[in-house]
Amino acid sequence: MKNVLVVDDLKAQLNLISGYLTEEGFTVTTAENGNEALAKASSQTFDLVITDLVMPEMSGLEFCRKLKKNPETAEIPVIACTTKDRDMDKKWAKKQGVVAYLVKPFTREEMIATVKNSVG
Numbered sequence: 001m002k003n004v005l006v007v008d009d010l011k012a013q014l015n016l017i018s019g020y021l022t023e024e025g026f027t028v029t030t031a032e033n034g035n036e037a038l039a040k041a042s043s044q045t046f047d048l049v050i051t052d053l054v055m056p057e058m059s060g061l062e063f064c065r066k067l068k069k070n071p072e073t074a075e076i077p078v079i080a081c082t083t084k085d086r087d088m089d090k091k092w093a094k095k096q097g098v099v100a101y102l103v104k105p106f107t108r109e110e111m112i113a114t115v116k117n118s119v120g
Contacts, residue, residue, distance in 0.1 A: 002119050003027045003044070007037040007051040007063065008081070013104075017050060017081070020108050021115065034058030038066055041073045048119045050102075053082040053093065061096045068097040077118045081106070 004026050006017045011032075018028045029044065031037035033055055041049070049067065053060035060080060067073045077099045082089075085103040093101055100118050102110060 001025060001027050002047040003029070004115070005029050005031065005037060005040060005046045005049045007031045007034065007049065007055070007060065009033060009052065009055040013052065017111065020111050024112055026115070034060070034063035034066070037063055041067060041076070042070065046076050048077050048079065048115065050079045050081050050115070053080050053084055053089075061093060064093075064096045064098060079114055079118055
């Protein structure tokens with residue numbers, strides 16, 4: 001069973017994504033901001049991280065950079081799940097270590113396919 005960390009400042013999004021993943025048999029841990037997510041990533045083992053990009057305190061890209069700088073978490077694949085849908089946003093996210101990019105609103109099928117493609 002794969003362990004996924006979902007990071008979003010909106011409870012509704014956390015619940016939606018967590019529900020989809022749990023139904024598919026994933027173990028899900030949630031965080032409401034980048035700082036909380038970094039703390040959880042350093043104390044637990046995750047197979048995948050899904051993060052919003054637009055969050056207060058620490059953006060999803062800043063969170064991703066910090067995750068990738070830590071040797072213990074650097075290899076965790078990161079999916080960006082965001083409303084930002086410009087090509088420049090996607091290119092910049094890839095440079096920060098994002099392996100897949102999912103634009104909100106997304107379907108259940110899009111989420112599950114993206115997750116399965118990212119964790120193997």
